[in-house]
Structures are given as C-alpha cells and as structure tokens.
Amino acid sequence: MTQILKGKRGIIFGALDEQSIAWKVAERAYEEGASFVLTNAPIAMRMGEINKLAEKCNAQIIPADATVDDDLNNLFTKAQEILGGKIDFVLHSIGMSPNVRKARPYADLNYDFFHKTLDVSAMSLHRVLQAAHKQDALNEWGSVVALSYIAAQRTFPDYSDMAEAKALLESIARSFGYHYGKAKKVRVNTISQSPTWTTAGSGVPGFKEFFNYADTMSPLGNASALDCANYCITLFSDFTRMVTMQNLFHDGGFSSMGINASMVKPVE
Ligand SMILES: NC(=O)c1ccc[n+]([C@@H]2O[C@H](COP(=O)([O-])OP(=O)(O)OC[C@H]3O[C@@H](n4cnc5c(N)ncnc54)[C@H](O)[C@@H]3O)[C@@H](O)[C@H]2O)c1
Secondary structure, eight states, X not given: XXXXXXXXXXXXXXXXXXXXXXXXXXXXXXXXXXXXXXXXXHHHHTTOHHHHHHHHHTOEEOOOOTTOHHXXXXXXXXXXXXXXXXXXXXXXXXXXXXXXXXXXXXXXXXXXXXXXXHIIIIIHHHHHHHHHHHHTOEEEEEEEEEEEOGGGTSOOGGGTTHXXXXXXXXXXXXXXXHHHHHHHOOEEEEEEEOOOOSHHHHTSTTHHHHHHHHHHHSTTOOOOHHHHHHHHHHHXXXXXXXXXXXXXXXXXXXXXXSOOGGGSOOOO
C-alpha cells in the first residue's frame, strides 16, 4: 500500500454490507491512510453490519438520511468535529427505486415512487454538495465522487426510472462541479460502474443476464467492487487534481463496444 490518502479526511455514504461498493472504498481508504466517518440511512443501520466496518476502519458512524437536509447539516458539522478539520473527500454511493423494488412496468410507473427514486438517488447529491458548500466544510482541492450507471446514456429497459435518476445525478455533478470548482477548487465527478453483485445491483430484474452480457461484451470483463474502490481512491488523491465535472466510465471497455464476436452466432 502506498498511503496515497495519508492525512485526508472523508465521509463515506452507502456501506450496507460487505458486498457494497462503499464498503470496499472504506477498506481501501483506510489502508491508504485516510480517516473518515461512515454514514447511511438510519433504517439501514438496523442491519448492524456497518458496525463491523466501523471497527475495522477505526471510524465513527453518523446516521443520515440523504434526503433530509437537517441530517446532512448535522453530518458535516459532526464529521468535522470528529475528524478534527475540514473534509477532503466524499463518496456518494446511494441508490434506490421503489418502482424497481415493486416491479412496476416502465409504462405504468407510480409517480410518488418516481419522486422518491429521484430524491434518494440523484437530488441527494445536490443536497450533500449544498450542505457542504453552505458550511464551507470541504478543503480546497477536495473531491466528491458519486456512482452512476451507463443507463444514463443508453437504454437498459429493466433499469426503469433509475436511468432517469442517473442522468440527473451526472448532470448535478457537472453543474455543481462548476460552482464548487469556481468557489473552492472542489472537484465533483461520477464513476459509471459495471454491473456489480450488491444489494442495489441484484435488485434489478434480470440482473444475472445483464451482468453476464456486460462481462462478455467488455474486453476486460466487468469491473468488480474492489476495482471500483481503487478507482475512487485515485480520484480522492492528489494525483487527479485537474479532473472534475466528468462522468468516468469504469466498465472494462463496455461503453466503447459496438459488437464483440463472442456475443454473436456465425451466420450459416
Ligand atoms: N451494483 C451495481 O450493479 C451498480 C452499478 C453501477 C452503479 N451502482 C451504484 O453504486 C451505488 C452503490 O450501490 P451498491 O451497488 O453498492 O449497492 P448497496 O445496496 O450496497 O448500496 C446502496 C446504498 O444506498 C443507501 N441508501 C438508500 N437510501 C438512502 C437514503 N435515503 N439515505 C442514505 N443512504 C441511502 C443504502 O442504505 C445502501 O447502503 C448506487 O448509487 C448504485 O446505483 C451500482
């Protein structure tokens, strides 16, 4: 390990269990010398798994629902107290669609659910950035990373209204990236990750099929949660200081593929 995050302070959203991408990010950030607080929705705390991670990473947990501004204000205030200064990096690893959970067909969405999808999975990034900005809680050259998926650009029918949420998420990263960059040189990016076996991922209908499809289509195969964590670490580090307002594909090459011979049957 190179300790490339030595001395950096962070906030990591979204570690639910050992499969979570955020879990791997926390483990890697700890190995690389960062100190951070862990946070998740109070309801997710009930599983109790996050306590194991907190112990392993010597981190405190501050519950916060990412759709509740008071929770986020409290989170940034307490995190700075606990860590002893301003924050250098934030991981937004949050996604949930009630329409997907309840298997609503795309042409028969429930709009209350749709609002919830957008609030939890996308507007929450704006809320996080706004809370940080108002408190001036991030150090100059700080780095905020949110996780996205290629359904923001291409159609994956079973991804349902999460596609709209990811399009909004990526747009917020660009827009707030401008404002925060101008004001404080804070960087804001999204990583568009391969299908990954997690609670959120495997909740999408037909996940196994499109996991295998993407794995075969990509010359490098699918990127794992650990691969994704390593990429996040580089974006939190000082080696990527001039990268901002980007949607960065982390998918083994999937997003650039047209056809892959191993996917097609030869014509007789
Ligand atoms: N798994 C995949 O295939 C895949 C692919 C690309 C992108 N992503 C994205 O990666 C991110 C992390 O998901 P994951 O795959 O690790 O699954 P996960 O289920 O482990 O993580 C999702 C997290 O969102 C949290 N969350 C839900 N509602 C919340 C709220 N109101 N406030 C705070 N937290 C809330 C959950 O508690 C959970 O910890 C999501 O944005 C997801 O869309 C996942």
